[in-house]
Amino acid sequence: MIEVKLPHTYFEDLGESVRLIWRDTLYAEFEKSELIQVIKRKYRVKPEVTARDGALIIDTDYSDVEKYIAIYIQNNLGALLRNRYTNRKVLYIHEGMDVPLLGYNAFGLIDRGTNLIQIRGVSGCNLSCIFCSVDEGPYSRTRKLDYVVDIDYLIKWFDDVAQIKGKGLEAHLDGQGEPLLYPFRVELVQALREHPNVRVISMQSNGTLLNDRLVEELAEAGLDRVNLSLHSLDPEKAKMLMGRKDYDLQHVLDMAEALVNAGVDVLIAPVIIFGINDNEAEAFIEFARRIGAGKRWPALGFQNYIPYKFGRNPTIAKLVPFKKFYEWLRELEQKTGMKPLVLKPHHFGMEKREFIPLAFRPGEVVRAEVVLPGRIQGEMLAKARNRLIEVINTDAEVGDRIKIKIVRTRHGIYIATPI
Template sequence: MIRLRLPNSRFEDLGDFVRLVWRKTLIADFKKGELERAVRRKFRVEVSVGAEDGALTVTTDNPDVERFIAFYIQSNLGAMLRNRYTGRRVIYIHEGMDVPLLGYNAFGLIDRGTNLIQVRGVSGCNMSCIFCSVDEGPYSRTRALDFVVDVEYLMKWFDWVAREKGKGLEAHLDAQGEPLLYPFIVELVQALRDHPHVSVISMQSNGTLLDDRLVEELAEAGLDRVNLSIHSLNPEKAKILMGRKDYDLEHVLEMAEALVNAGIDVLIAPVIIFGVNDDEAEAFIEFARRIGAGKRWPAIGFQNYIPYKFGRNPAIARPIPFKEFYAWLRRLEEKTGMKPLVLRPEHFGMHRRPFIPLAFQRGEVVKAEVVLPGRMEGEMIAKARNRLIQVIDANARVGEKIKVKIVRTRHGIYVGTRA
C-alpha cells in the first residue's frame, strides 16, 4: 500500500472523490475513478485509491505508481484549484503569467498616495457580513472566482513599489475579504519584515481563522498590528452581522487576547450600524482596555456603515452622515476617556507621499490585452503599459486585443469600457 503525502497538504476521502487540501485554504477534488484509470492506462494494473490519516492511499507497492500519481496531481492542480471557504475556482497568479500587480482592486498592490501600501495576495472571504461593501463570502451573488498571487511574485512587485515610494513604509495586508485565506501569509509577513523599506506590517482580519500556533508564527515572522473586525459582543447578534451561523465569537475574543499576549498590537474595528450595534460602543471600549489593545496605535477604530453600489446593503442598516458620526465619537471620548476615537492618519504614522505616476489618463483610449476573466459577470481584466485595467461590460476572450476607454484612474485603480 502506497501512502502519498505532499508538502503542506493533506488528503481527505469524500466517497467518489479524494480532496487535496493545500495550505489549509485551497482545495482540489480528484475523482477516484479518474486516478485509477490513469494508473491502469500507464501501468496495466488495477488499483484502488482512497485517503487515510491525511495521506492518499493506493493499493500497490510500485514506487513508479507513487511518482506518477504525484506528478498527475501536481500537473492538474492548477485547473482544479478552488477556494476552500467560498468554493469558487481559483486562478493562481505567478511570474510566468506576466500579469501586472498594479491597477486592479482585488489583488496586487495599491498606492493611495501615502507611506502605506496595501498588499493583497488573495481574494475571497470565509464570512458573509450582511453589510459587506464588495458582496464577499460563501453567499456572494456576484463574485464568480478568486485569485491567489504567488508570494515571490508579489514580493517582486512590492520591492519595485517600495523603491519608488521610499523607506519607512507600512505594508498593510488586506483583501476584498479575509487576508488569512492567503496560503502564504506567514511567508509574506517574514518577507516584508526582511525588506529594508518596511517599518510597520499591519493586517486586517475577522480573526476566525486564527489559532494559537498561527498567532505565534505571525508574531515570530514580525507582524506588528491586527485591525480586528468584531462587530458585536453579543454572540447571536454577531452571527447575524457576520452572516454565518457558525461564527464563533468566543474564539475570536480569545484570539484577540492571544495576539496581544504574543506582542502583536490589536485595534478593535467594529462597523457601527446605528440602531443595531451602536449601543455596544462602551462594551467594545471596555474589552479593548481589558485585553491591553492599543499599545502603539489606537485601541479602537469605529467605522461608520456606508452603503455601496456592489455591496450588501441590508434593510436594517441606517446610514448616518459623517458629521453626525464624528459627533457621536467625540461624545464617547468624553464619556469613557478613551482617546482617540476620532482617528486621523497621523495616529498611525501615515503621511502623504507622491503617487506612483499614473499610466493612463481618464478618457484616454488604449489598446490592451485581455489576460484574466474578472470576478463578476461581464468583467474582464486587461493589461497595458505594465498595469491592469478592469474592463466592465466586456465580451472578450483571454488573449484578445481590445480597445479600452479609461473611465477611472483614482489611486491608480484603472477601470475602462470597450471603446
C-alpha cells in the same frame, strides 16, 4: 501499499473522489477512476485508491508509483484549485502569466499616495457580513471566482513599488475579503519583515481563522498589528451581522487576547450601524482596555456604515452623516476617557508620499490585451503598459486585443469601457 504525501497537503476520502487540501485554504478534487486510469496506462494495473490519515493510499507494490502520481497531481492542481471557504474556482497568478499587480482592486498592490501600501494576495471571505461593501463570502450573489497570487511574484512587485515609495513603509495586508485565506500568510509576513523599506506590517482580519499556533507563527514572523473586524459583543447579534450561524464570537475574543499576549498590537474595528450596535460602543472600549489593545497605535477604530453600489446594504441600517458620527465619537471620548477615537493619519505614522506615476489618463483610448476573467458578470481584466485594467460591460474573451476607453484612474485603479 504506497502512501503519497505532498508538502503542506492532506487528502480526504469523498467516496468517488479524493479531496486534496492545500495550505488549509485551497482544495482540489480528483476522481478516483481518473487516478486509477493514469496508473493503469503507465503500469498496466488497476489498484484501489483511497485516502486515509491525510495520505493518498494506492494499493500497489510499484514503489515509483508514489513519485509518478505526485507529479501528475502537481501538474494538474492549478486547473482544479478552489477556495475552501467560498467554493469558487481559483485563478493562481504567477510570474509566468505576466499579469501586472498594479491597477486592480481585488489582488496585487494599491498605492494611495502615502507610505502605506495595501497588499492583496487573495480574494474571498469565509464570512458573509450583511453590510459587506463588495458582496463577499460564501453567500455572494455576484462574485464568480477568486484569485491567489504566488508569494514570490507578489514580493517581486512589492519590491519594485517599495523602491519608488522609499523607506519607512507600512505593508498592510488586506483585501476584498479575509487576508488570512492567503495560503502563504506567514511566509508573506516573514518576507516583508526582511524588506529594508518596511517599518510596520499590519493586517485586516475578522479573526475567525486564527488559532493559537497561527497567532504564534504570525508574531514570530514579524506581524505588528491586526485591525480586528469585531462588530458585536453579543453572540446572536454577531452571528446576524456576520451572516453566519456558526460564527464563534468567543473564539474571536480569545484570539484577540492571544494576539496581544504574543506581542501583536490589536485595533478593534467595529462597523457601527446606528440602531443595531451603536449601543455597544462602551462595551467595545471596555473590552479593548481589558485585553491591553492599542499599545503602539489606537485601540479602536470605529467605522461609520455607508452603503455601496455593489455591496450588501441591509434595509435595517440607519444612515448617519459623518458630521454627526464624529460628534458621537467625541462624546464617547469625553465620556469614557478613551482617546483617540477620532482617528487621523498621524496616529498610525502615515505620511503623504508621491503616487506611483499613472500609466493612463481619464478619457484616454488604449489598445489592451485581455488576460483574465473578472469577478463579476461582464467584467474582464486587460493589460497595457505593465498595468492591469478592469474592463466593464464587455463580452471580450481572454486573448482578445481590444480598444478601450479609460474612465477612472483614482489611486492607480484603472477602469475602462470597450469602444
